[in-house]
Amino acid sequence: MTQLLAVSNLEVLYSDGIFPEKGSPTQWKSETPLMLTHIPGLPPFSSELVSQELRFAGSSNQFVQFVLEVASCAKSRERVLINSLLELEPDAFKSLEAQGITSYAIGPLRTGQTKTEDNALTECLSWRDSQAESSVIYVAFGSFAKLSIEEIQELAVGLEASGSPFLWVIREDALTMEELA
Structure with missing residues (x-):
C-alpha cells in the first residue's frame, strides 16, 4: 500500500x-x-x-x-x-x-502454501491469539523494502528491547540464515 x-x-x-x-x-x-x-x-x-x-x-x-x-x-x-x-x-x-x-x-490474501507453511502459520496465529489483546507488534516491510543486515539487526535489538511480543515477517529471499545468525 x-x-x-x-x-x-x-x-x-x-x-x-x-x-x-x-x-x-x-x-x-x-x-x-x-x-x-x-x-x-x-x-x-x-x-x-x-x-x-x-x-x-x-x-x-x-x-x-x-x-x-x-x-x-x-x-x-x-x-x-x-x-x-x-x-x-x-x-x-x-x-x-x-x-x-x-x-x-481484499486482504490479507495468502499465496498457495505448503503443509509445512500452513503448520507454521497456524502455530504463529495460535501464539498471537494467546497474547493480550492489541499487544503484539506486527512487522512486515513487503516486497519492495530492502533492508541491510545492519538495519535488520538493529530492528531485532529494538524489538527485543521493547519487551513487547512481536511477529516479524521476513521474505525468504531477503537474507540467508547465516546472515541472520
Whole structure:
C-alpha cells in the first residue's frame, strides 16, 4: 500500500524537484536521506524506502516512465484491489480516494502454501491469539523494502528491547540464515 501511494505521488515528487535526489546511487546508504512528507496518507518516511532507481533517475528514465504509467493506469481504472485491510491503513485508503483511485481492501490474501507453511502459520496465529489483546507488534516491510543486515539487526535489538511480543515477517529471499545468525 505504501508503495502504491508513493508511486501514485511520484509525479509530484519529480515536479517539485524532490526527485531525482542529488548524489550517487552507489553511495545512497551513506548519504543523509530525505524525509518525504509530501505523500498524503503516509507519515513522513525516509526516501531510502523508495527504490534507488526512482530516487536517482531523472523523470525521463525508461523505468521511471514505466512506473509513472502504472500509476496513471491505477488512477484511470474503475477500481484497484489491494492486499491490505482498511482497518490497518485507513489514512492510506483515504489518500487514494482523494486522488480519485477507487480502491478495495481484499486482504490479507495468502499465496498457495505448503503443509509445512500452513503448520507454521497456524502455530504463529495460535501464539498471537494467546497474547493480550492489541499487544503484539506486527512487522512486515513487503516486497519492495530492502533492508541491510545492519538495519535488520538493529530492528531485532529494538524489538527485543521493547519487551513487547512481536511477529516479524521476513521474505525468504531477503537474507540467508547465516546472515541472520
